[in-house]
Amino acid sequence: MTKPPRAPHLPARYTAGLGLLLLAVVLGRLFYLQIIQHSYYDFLADGVRSRIIPSIAPRGVIYDRYGLALAESKLVYGLDVLPYQLKNQRFVLEFLRQIGINTRTLEARLRDKNYLPYELLAVKADLTPRQISYIEENKALLDGVIISTRIVRYYPYANEAAHVLGYVGQIGSAELNKLKNYGYQVGDIVGQAGIERYYDAYLRGVDGGRALEVDALNNPVSGLRALEPVPGHDVYLTIDLALQRQAARALGARKGAIVILQPDTGEVLAMVSKPDYNPNYFTNYLSAAEWQELVTQDHPMYNRALSSYPPGSIFKVATMLAALESRIDTARSFICGGSMVVNRRRFDCWRAGGHGAQNLLTGFINSCNIVFYNLGLLLTPQKLANTAAAFGLGLSTDIDLPFESSGFVPTERWKQRRYNEDWYPGDSLNMAIGQGYLLTTPLQMAALTASLANARNRLCRPYLLQKIVSREGKLIVQNKPEQAGVLPFEQKNIDLVRDLLRETVDRGTGVNARVPGLVIRGKTGTAENLKKDHAWFISYGPYDRPDLAMAVFVEEGGFGGTVAAGIARDIYVWYDARSREAQK
């Protein structure tokens, strides 16, 4: 097996030479880099101390329809720490605690290996003037502590219209992947919800920056290059802030939503969702208490005006129109004994004792379920679905807000596909009174109301944007109401429903909304819910030629005629008073 060693052959001759050659190259290169070019590289190593100071473009301002600033940019003094300059870390941390700054996150990050020592750590976004002066006085002892100015988003009216405006925050990684080709970068502050999100491309500007050379103490030595930031465009909304606040006040501490539209144009004058939140929280680093406030069971971040709920009796407006269009005799009489049985299932009227003899008209005014159950049996399910679709139910309204629910209008075919079941008469009964599978959003119901309120029967397309104007005053976008077609119903039927809506408020279930001297038309609704029923009231007024069309929705609010109608009345009364004031 073992053989005598062979004489070094060809490879052996190469190996020694190659080794020496490589050694010479490496040593030569090291000599060149470390001895000959040493001063050059030493200079470059100092270049670590040149720093790019970004200057963030201020976001555009969001105004209401009368020019009140709802969201603006504010200059604040923040506290940053540059870890590698911290000479006396324990002293600095103790000092910061003494002046009331929470250092827990900072301490964790100083220990965390993922944060590099030359990366600025943001500690607090909004220093009080006292804190600033404490730090300035002791600056000599606080190496590595930096007071930085930055522009943050500020919502002067805090919770008001929070769901419309949305809030801003650092861009998420999923969004960044989608948007990085449009100039979005890691760490960018972008709109996360509402108008801030929907019109982010207009509101955000183009960031600038300065390249600075700083000495060992981080003081700027010379400015090298500068790029001026370009501020974002200003957005004017259709929101009427005073009306918005009044609506929020009327809803009070209840959960729910109010949407108020201008019936001629579809402009959204107010959109309230309760409970709400303070968008200013997102500007600063959230405290634990603030975070707790946002993650309660009531979901304050959730815009209820754009979420789906069963409409209940307010849907009887559509059922009624379907019946009139199908030429069902309005004088036809039904006996309401409090309940009726179809296919061995009992269906109740909301009034336990029953309404007695009711025709279509009194049945509408009193919101008698028995009348509408019968209409449900007389009408085909397709007719009901078509009528709902004519008002745009089951489709999103395409309002300029993100995350809008489209609601749902069931059909025979859908039920067949989804549950592999036939459409039962019971399904028609439920749908006729706005129950069952049917779902609508407060915004959709407000739009339905505005369509009925429109003098020319125009279908309402709600929108929030009035115009977008650049910082120099140049008009970028001017929004106009969209021409969305007219209600496909006979004029006499529409007129009859309008009269019935007035009767409902004057002497029917909506009497709580009645105000002497004002013309208010409306329909109450009580949507069955597992816990407590939802209360609805859709209405328009307060004059014969209506200024407002609104939907009031109170989650688990009980009987619609009691709670929701009262809220609407308060808003009309306030609106009328303001109009009179304005005329004086």
Add this chain to the structure above:
Amino acid sequence: MDIFKSGARIWRHFDWRLFLTALALSLWSLLVLAAVSSPGQFKRQLLSLGLGLAVFFLATALDYRQFKRFAEILFGAAVFLLLVVLNTGHTAYGAQRWLNLGLFSFQPTELLKLALIFLLAKFLEQKQGRLDTLLDVLPGFALVGLPFFLIFKQPDLGSAIVLAVIFLVMSFWGGMRLSRLLMLASPLLSILALHVLPVDPLLAWGVYLVLLLFCLWRLRFPLLDSGVYFALNFCSGLFSSFFWNSLSLYQRNRILSFINPDIDPLARGVRYHMTKAVIAVGSGGLWGKGWLQGALTNLRYIPQQHTDFIFSVIGEEFGFIGTALSVLLLFYLLRRIYQIALKIPTDFGRYIAIGVLALLSFQSVINVCMNIGLAPVVGLPLPFISYGGTALVMSWLGLGLVQSAAMHRQTLEL
């Protein structure tokens, strides 16, 4: 045990210079790592060194020839572990390389390098220097091909190239003609021509294929061999996008920007590592900034400065004195392995020593060159110095095999 039978007599042949040089490098590494690694990492490296020394002495004491019959099993096990790590392994720096074993994690790639050396040595010994026809070469080629492909897919470009280099160097030593060696390596050139050269890829490839045909004709290969080599080149060219794209973006960019610096003129993206490493080395000067005093090192400005870029730390903190000393120590160690290899009486043992030499020297050269801007950043550790337990233990094991081959000279009584 009969493997200890030769007793203390063999220890007279123990090569102290080899051992002490490697030990000096390991201790030097600990000094440097103290500046850049976390306490946990330092402790782990210390443990790895202890384990490495134990493995070294064990391998030295045992007769390496006893294990020749396990070469295939060892190689198979290493490939299996590699497959496991590809499917379940824990990811770091964008590639799946580590197998988590609870107490410690383990890099099968490092084991595979030694297993390949062992099996190739056995294969070449059987060939007795006859590597003249394609049929002689192909089994060895297949042997390296599978793990090459697996490691390439991790994607760990550096280690894949190390395997190829081990194969080429050992085959060369085993008697293969230089021309055939070049032809075996040529499919890689085909890929490079299509993807890396900063000219029209199809034109470059066309020119390359014509050149290849010319070489095949000039070198008077048999027609069948020429056909196979050309086909290999053609196929690797056709599927080059598949190979090239299985590298991650940063790896591709590092290679591209090394050849064509215009891709990243400000060195903010893909050339970032290398440029910063060169700056750190250059700023060290003659004497360096002093231990623990390197500004760039302390700012952790160069990522992976405890593994791939540890040489830049030496450069900054210990200056030219430190780098030259490290390079000379490494050179001396490699030269020593080479000298020992020449004296090893068995083909099997000598091939092992040459394989270990190829492994350690290629990694040393590429790593140092990466740190001084002479080679693209492909992610190879500096033997005995970079942080990394598996690599350290395997390097010591490699030295142990060399020692064993040098010491166990008498005929084995089987």
